[in-house]
Amino acid sequence: MKGAFYQGNKSLRVGDSPPQPPASGEVRLDIAYGGICGTDVHIYLGHMDHRVRMPQVIGHEMSGTVAEVGEGVTEFKVGDKAVVRPWVPCGRCPACKMGHYNVCHQINVLGVDTPGCFQSSWTVPVQTLHRLPDDIDLKLAALVEPVAVAAHAVRIGQVAEKEHVVVIGAGPIGILVALESRLKGANVLISEINPFRIDLAREFGLEVANPKETDLPAHVTEKTGGAGADIVFEVTGSAPGAEIMTRLARTRGRIIIVGIFAEPAPVALGQFFLRELRARGVRLHEPEDFETAIPLVASRAVPFEKLISDVRPLERIQDTFEEIERGANFMKVLLKCSG
Ligand SMILES: [Zn+2]
Numbered sequence: 001m002k003g004a005f006y007q008g009n010k011s012l013r014v015g016d017s018p019p020q021p022p023a024s025g026e027v028r029l030d031i032a033y034g035g036i037c038g039t040d041v042h043i044y045l046g047h048m049d050h051r052v053r054m055p056q057v058i059g060h061e062m063s064g065t066v067a068e069v070g071e072g073v074t075e076f077k078v079g080d081k082a083v084v085r086p087w088v089p090c091g092r093c094p095a096c097k098m099g100h101y102n103v104c105h106q107i108n109v110l111g112v113d114t115p116g117c118f119q120s121s122w123t124v125p126v127q128t129l130h131r132l133p134d135d136i137d138l139k140l141a142a143l144v145e146p147v148a149v150a151a152h153a154v155r156i157g158q159v160a161e162k163e164h165v166v167v168i169g170a171g172p173i174g175i176l177v178a179l180e181s182r183l184k185g186a187n188v189l190i191s192e193i194n195p196f197r198i199d200l201a202r203e204f205g206l207e208v209a210n211p212k213e214t215d216l217p218a219h220v221t222e223k224t225g226g227a228g229a230d231i232v233f234e235v236t237g238s239a240p241g242a243e244i245m246t247r248l249a250r251t252r253g254r255i256i257i258v259g260i261f262a263e264p265a266p267v268a269l270g271q272f273f274l275r276e277l278r279a280r281g282v283r284l285h286e287p288e289d290f291e292t293a294i295p296l297v298a299s300r301a302v303p304f305e306k307l308i309s310d311v312r313p314l315e316r317i318q319d320t321f322e323e324i325e326r327g328a329n330f331m332k333v334l335l336k337c338s339g
């Protein structure tokens, strides 16, 4: 049984990772595939060394099969296919007391604060599990977690039929927010500057604008009959995204902040006055977002497989992260974790 351990200094070592027998209320999973996420890249680059206890197995996007159940677990049995909602709330803080567990003040994000899924065998609390249909393709199922992130953003944004939606950023989450908004019947435009990502977004039939070539606010104004977009999703976490987002929304429009801003970014707050805009952040997901994401992935209503750039053995994790750091054109790379 193997695992990929982050040991600091841009180094991931694949070594022995013995299966942990599940304690009461826990389940041990055999991991099929793990998906590499931007968060994993941040860990690799050392941005999260204050949270990660090295050496530690990282990874939080996965698909797998129940291999062993601990005492008292009745909801799952050996052989069930499942994904993990990779966070555990403290249950005691003010956010938890309000029922907003995904923004727990002491949240334990699996694969960041505690060991993750880039290993053959992963033991987790049963309440983090979501059941998959037996016939689901486990490669596609490894995309359920990011699909749930997007489902959360679309649900909180209250995307409705015929609304004009602008998504800033066509990385995996941006594309998923755009696709899931389109499924709600919205009229979607996605903004992106990277040619590889532009091409991929177009393969999904999305309308794409490159703000380096097109005057994006003017284009959105024209497309919406002078009004502006009902909803703007900022999914880049970048200063240019923060700068432009307020210039795209209609009067009383909604701005949903999905991207992670590691640094403060200037925002034209005057637009909030002029247009009575509203802004709302979204973080992670809630259980119901997995209940949306799983049937969506299983239904194949959207060719999510186009997001999978490559499937590689876990042993190639180090060179894969090095390629990503060098700017490789990847959307989602899956690591085959099975022993
Ligand atoms: Zn992720």
Ligand SMILES: [Zn+2]
Pocket (backbone or CB within 6 Å): 089, 090, 091, 092, 093, 094, 095, 096, 097, 104, 105, 106, 107
């Ligand atoms: Zn809490």
